[in-house]
Amino acid sequence: MDHQNQPASSGIVIIGSGLAGYTVIRELRKLDKTIPITLVTKEPGYFYSKPMLSTALASNKSAEQLVSTNAEGMATQLEMTILSEAAVTAIDTVAQTITTSRGSISYGKLVLGLGADQIRLPLQGNAANEVITVNDLEEYAQFRKSIEGKKRIAILGAGLIGCEFANDLVLGSYEVDVIDLAPQALGRLLPEAAVQALQTKLSEAGVRWHFTTTVQSIDRNGDALTITLANGTIITSDVFLSAVGLKPRLDLAKAAGIATATGITVNRQLETSASNVYAIGDCAEVDGLVLPYVMPIMQAARALAPNLLGQVTTLTYPAMPVMVKTPALPTIVSPPAKGALGEWKINPIEGGLEARFESSDGKLLGFALLGAATAQRAVLTKELPPILP
Template sequence: MSNPIIVIGSGFAAYQWVKSFRKLDQHTAITLVTADQGADYSKPELSHVFSRHQQATDLIKQTAAEFAAEYNIKLITETIINEINTTQQWVYFNQQQLQYSSLIIATGATSFIPKFAGNATDKIITLNSLSELQQNQSQINAAKHITILGAGLIGTEIAIDLATAGKQITLFDKAAAMMPALLPDFIAAELHQVLSQKDIDLQLNATISEINTDGKQMIISQQEKEDIHTDIIIAAMGLAPRLQLAQQAGISTNRGIIVNNMLQTSATNVYAIGDCAEINGKISAFIQPIMLSAIALAKTLAGTPTPLSLPPMLIKAKTPWLPLSLAGITTAMDIHWQIERDHDGYIAKAHTADKTLIGFVASHNKQKQVFALLRQLPPAL
């Protein structure tokens, strides 16, 4: 009997690979090892649960046992892989070695939390997984005032969701504008105005000096500004790929685990997909590129070598107060913008000096036009 394909992780990337591979190959043995409970759930829905009055369990599509049975895999939950040996092709966990024919690292990423001065950094929570939601939901439900660190896409989505659920929200960022990695200044300013009108306290261009607790509340101290007293602090300041296991195995890493267009790492028969993988210097943490990566790798390991090809990617922000879809390059300094606005919303088209379309942002009902624009953009990979 040949050795199984081993998958480390049970997030969207890992489970999408299993689903894609089983469409092509129903018999090759697969062993999946995960540090958590292994439920199959919709991660994007994490930023909707409070306004919809859902529980964490409402997001579960299948339990680990149900997923393992449907896709004919061996699923080992709540287990940490201690070591990977890429020369002899085994992983070590639970005091045993398990040989693999191919290994897929899909360990994802963890929420980044800076080490602030003060006595309360360890009380900052994150909402990057089902288990984190389960751990923190009752505390969030009981809170009146919640502070979110990070006004990027995820932080903004969470802020709107919690405000819709009736919470008082303060949103912090060291940047001077909303969603600075995605939105041009003029659209960020409009989003800023919308959130302010909905009574979200925006603390942008802010520098936190320390975070403390007085036993009842947390106190955020800023340079040259008044302290903020809050019940809970949620960090949404970006993700840090989990690299330690790959690094211990001598696999090449940078910001993520470095892979080529076949999703292969520097080690033979070892692949990486999802939030932990870096290709061409970029980490694609959105659903569409992760899904396409899983499909391409499934075809490769089923016997048809398939390089990853990424079309232009559409990002739909879950910002119902100002619905937005965007794609391409939208924040470069030398963009020439063409803005079309009417009662249905607006489309802002980003062009180069020679009038080549390189990106766009669409709002409200104008989002119906995005797919025609998307076809005009160059591929992402």
Template sequence: MKEKVVLIGNGMAGIRTLEEMIKKEPNRFQFTVFGEEAHPNYNRILLSSVLQGDASVDDIVLNDYGWYENNKIELFVGDAIERVNTEKQVVYSTNGVERSYDRLIFATGSKPFMLPLPGADKEGVIAFRNIHDCETMIETAKSHKKAVVIGGGLLGLEAARGLLNLNMDVDVIHIADYLMERQLDAEAGKMLKEELEAQGMRFHLNKHTERITGRKRVTGMTFKDGTTLDTDLVVMAVGIRPNVKLAEETGLEIGRAILVNDHMETSHKNVYAVGECAEHRGIVYGLVAPLYEQGKVLASHVCAQDQESLPGYQGSIVYTQLKVSGVDVFSAGEFMDSDETKSIRVHDEFEGIFKKVVVRDNHVVGAVLFGDTGDSPRLLSMMRSGQDISAMSKVAILPSESGEENKESAIASMHADETVCGCNGVTKGDIVAAIQDQGLTTVNEVKQCTNASRSCGGCKPQVAELLALTTGEDASKSKEPMCECTEYAHEEVVASIREMGLTYVREVMNVLDWKSEEGCSKCRPALNYYLGLVNPLQYEDDANSRFINERVHANIQNDGTFSVVPRMYGGVTNSEQLRKIADVADEYKVPLLKVTGGQRIDLLGIEKEDLPNVWKKLGMRSGYAYGKTLRTVKTCVGKDFCRFGTQDSIGLGIQMEKKYEGLNTPHKVKMAVSACPRNCAESGIKDVGIVGVEGAWEIYVGGNGGVDLKSAELLCKVKTSEEVLENISAFLQHYREQARYLERTSHWINRVGLESIKKVVLGDEEERMALIERMEIALQDHEDPWTDIAQSNEKQKELFEKKNVTVMS
């Protein structure tokens, strides 16, 4: 007879506990899980990626429904436990389900704390804690402009970054003197504020909210100093509280949370607690690493024959390693100065780097790293081991400060017992042993085997580097299967298409022994792209292998309607185009017209059956707002209008957009042209950004304005617009041929290195000209689906060949 284990809560801590129990005793337990949300176990850390548009809900699922089925786990989603009888050892759910248990685990997590302000119950006042909150913010951004986030901690800043990506104006209200005061000291907090202000956030520090105003829906806020702020949305991110209501009603002993001993046992027999709802030795942990440590201890205790001999949970060193809106941040231990401590400090204002190591009695007790967190594994190891540093130099404590010429890789210099994946407690030795013993060859295999990089994903580059060091392979060429349908990596599939002369999607799947006859949503679009890349003039595009947005030439919205974005070269339009858009909007009762961040007009809320006629009446080319292609070329007004402009940014931007529109690329590509270094067109965060300087153009590549915010890097400097186009062609064709499908330029450059790209694009003239020639062939192949409509209008054909254009504001 199997032991019955009931888990209340389907979150990260509880499910990790079950994983550890299954690993130790795969056939001993019969599991039942009750989850309040209508989803399988997902990674709450990555909710910001969903909000910011870089991941879907499916992408952040940690254990899909198949995992529960394979492990014979009975799962009830959208069904919370409302009562527990500890005498009969039975739980009762909201939907009337009853289950008996031998062991009961509370993993109820926490609830967002909502400030008890007058007006907090109005529509448009929400938290940022779950998938529903993300969906509410995304929906609100479609029809509202202004957002306020209350709370300048990590969660609040991630919400603010996501709202910026949704094109909302964002103000952050924070009660403290500086941001993230629980993770950073004042200096690092100040640097973070400056960086985020440059991204577009506005901050109000030392600010106390008095009330939220509005009738049914929020319209503004009033502060205790008498000032006010207009807003359409209020996101409260001021903290969390352990979810202990059920535990209290059950009669468990409660402090700040459910009181547990070193074995995670509660005050009642056979009842345990783990995660954010548990209080151990007076501490409630809210970070994922300690919660996973607790889960491992609980699993060991339940599965052990001699339970009393186990050491139990001793508490955790609290540390945070994360990326806040594109900025690397690490903090651990006691990072605030005191009379008993001394600090090692490095502050480079030019590079935006700050490092502080706090020392007491010749031991590292805390650290803050901002901008460069490469030394974090070593510092954390020093804190955990209590290493005496009295004989060590500053360079030995902070190896990254040794100078580029002598600096050894941080991963290579780590000891085997140092932690690579803090979230899951996976050491360098664990990963190396798994790679060597089980012949692992991909980061995904390492993740599946060891859990390294499974949670926040921040250590994935380190895991890839360690894999390369252990196997002797180039990290940039580490093999990752295209998807679960095949064992082949992207590079291997492309090579097979070339070598075997494969010509259509089904043929590739058949010849390469695809596991799924139909393929999946990951591999079919990728195969379609690679076939077109290899055979640009012969391959006939497979519409069935494209996403729905590309098939209907419009972006599907969450209500099933579509968004249409006509092309406006360089953000330039005229009265005739605007009249056409207005006429279409009136005729089809378009509910929302919005100027996009790419300087175009988006017609939102169009029914699918109306799309062909909408395009026909517009008589404009598609702006490809849905495609894996060139989206936009954003421009400033340039030297003809701006007193600071040094170059004709509009003219060059239009040239670029006309030349590369419709070009198939591994991922979306955004460009911009700024007429001077003031960068009004945001060239510094585009895939290709052009900046005019006196008598020349600077070309930047690999920028990204999403959740993984990254500044573009300088590729080269040229004198003429012809040279600009040549270099863009060489760069984009190299990207098309070498990047993996759905790999942004920023990620590709991080993987292979900008210097290696420069050697190909700028170095060998023969190779460079070959890239440009292949680009011209690819451009010949492009046929816009609405070309015949656009060309039938003579004025449309001539529109951008004239100089007397009107600039959109």
């Protein structure tokens, strides 16, 4: 369906109706009410908050209830054209056109807000094709259907998203097994003491952990799944959810000859290697950083919008703590930069824990705040150095 306020033109074309695409458009409209904007998306074009996918079960929110505005509403609100359910299959950076499953469009400036795919590990067994991932609203709807009337869920991956789903599912009275190759949950984000505190609270809430091992095979046995782990443990479950991380969507950019590394490479004006093509959000890599979170998107959109209008603006990233949405023990983390020199100092407090990563001269370079200590978020964030000054 087209939700059209003006004809598609060679103005600004944005691919992707995720937070990145929509936030750029909101920022553009603050600066320019009339420039033609066309949003092209594989999805129906609705706006929803992706972070709610891993917390919506306990509050019994259906996929439809997570949609805050439909495509028509967004097109009206932001005075733009939406070409929805249109997959972009090619970009011609010389002719400045994109090919979609619903025809070609020319662009003056093009923004790639393509997001990231869940990584899928190759798994053995006759039920390997029953592995579920939840990375968009449609997948959430399928996930809700597959767990209906079921009791047991196995989750592969004890990272941020795996832990959030585990907490949400135990709150929804499911039995949850979490499997990870690492020796602990959230290993790369939190210091040991903080991880132990969070794991203990999640265990008390009912989560069963299987660390330092992986899944060898998944087989269907009647109504149940038999999950065989590399360490010999056998888990019987009803549904298998994989949450082992994300990889930026690069195929379109690569096929168009646009430079990529881990993400689509952009400079601090969010420009890719092709002229008039920009990238933002989970698909983009700025100065070597791929930060697949909401706050970096907000910052980047504020820099990208003026650049698209010809006002050269450089992206800066302040410190941007991330909330781990685990009600069993709410956690906020701002990990130190890769290679930062210093050590974690752990300070248990009543009902929580404060962990500070400090340099040898006492400068705060990162933190993890758990439970009652999360109240310190604003104060400590001010002390942190910016990620991109």
